[in-house]
Amino acid sequence: MKHKLLVLFLLLLSISMLWGAGNSESVDASYPTKPITMIVPYGAGGTTDISGRQLAVQLEKHLGKSITVINQGGASGSIGARTVLDAKSDGYTVLFTAESLGTQRVMGLSEMSYDDFTPIMVAVNDPKVIVVGKDSAYETLQDLVDDIKNRPGKVKMSYTGPGGSGHVQAMIYGKFGMEMALTAYPGGADCILAVLGDQVDFTNSNYSTVTGYLESGDLKLLGISALDRLEAHPDVPTLGEILPGSERYLSNPFTPLSLLVDKDVPPEVVTILRDAAKKAVQEPAWKEFVVKNSLDKLYEKYPDESSMRKFYKDWESLVSWMLYDSGVAKFSPAKFGIEKSQY
Known part of the structure; x- marks a missing residue:
């Protein structure tokens, strides 16, 4: 009798684990099921805010959920970026930021960098x-x-x-x-x-x-x-x-604007967000916005994750060493393993 009960218990446990795994996948696949928050780590009315809000409008069309844009300025973008990392890694809190993630470490503002995030899209450069x-x-x-x-x-x-x-x-x-x-x-x-x-x-x-x-x-x-x-x-x-x-x-894009999520966000969610972002930038309203504001379409130059990460690495090297060589950076880029580019 005890043996039969043990077999039954193990069978039920196995079914439960299999159902849980399948249910987890379905949750990821059904993302999003609720509104999304987009953190813009600077004040309202700036280039990041304007572009982020326009992109959010287009993203809503393809994600099927509303996106609330919240401005959280301070410390060259590090406060807002930290908010995204401190939030649950489920894709419901995203970051639309300018280039400051590439300089915060050498400037002594935070220990964050692009490596703490997964890029959804390198969007545009605002001249x-x-x-x-x-x-x-x-x-x-x-x-x-x-x-x-x-x-x-x-x-x-x-x-x-x-x-x-x-x-x-x-x-x-x-x-x-x-x-x-x-x-x-x-x-x-x-x-x-x-x-x-x-x-x-x-x-x-x-x-x-x-x-x-x-x-x-x-x-x-x-x-x-x-x-x-x-x-x-x-x-x-x-x-x-x-x-x-x-x-x-x-020749360097000084203000590359990017859509990012915490690096621990599930791959399935990242894929959904990237697909939506690719469709968003094909919307007529977005294209009109880009032309009107003379924006550089970086999303065409860096279409996949490998090219996006290489862009961040090269940008970080160029600007971080420029800051350090000019005597304004608190720490040497070498401290963070940032190789020196030729400029």
């Missing part, structure tokens, strides 16, 4: 542009560059904090003998408001955040921090034209 207020005495990019050179440390520039894309812009200026007075603000929109309020002389904004101000005439576009002029503004020169020798720095 950096140089803008001043409508009443600024600067009429051309050359005017601004000359004044910075003539008055070291006097011309004021707003940026989003240590290690951010604006900070990298300032380092490029520095390599060509230009020193500015830097003032940090929580996000890209705040940097623009500082220009509008005459708190600073100029800023290196992302193009998508200034289009409305350019159309209204509240800001003047002086230059493009890239090698190629924008189709929307063919008469505006690039920084490369004004600073000979800067080409090797300006």
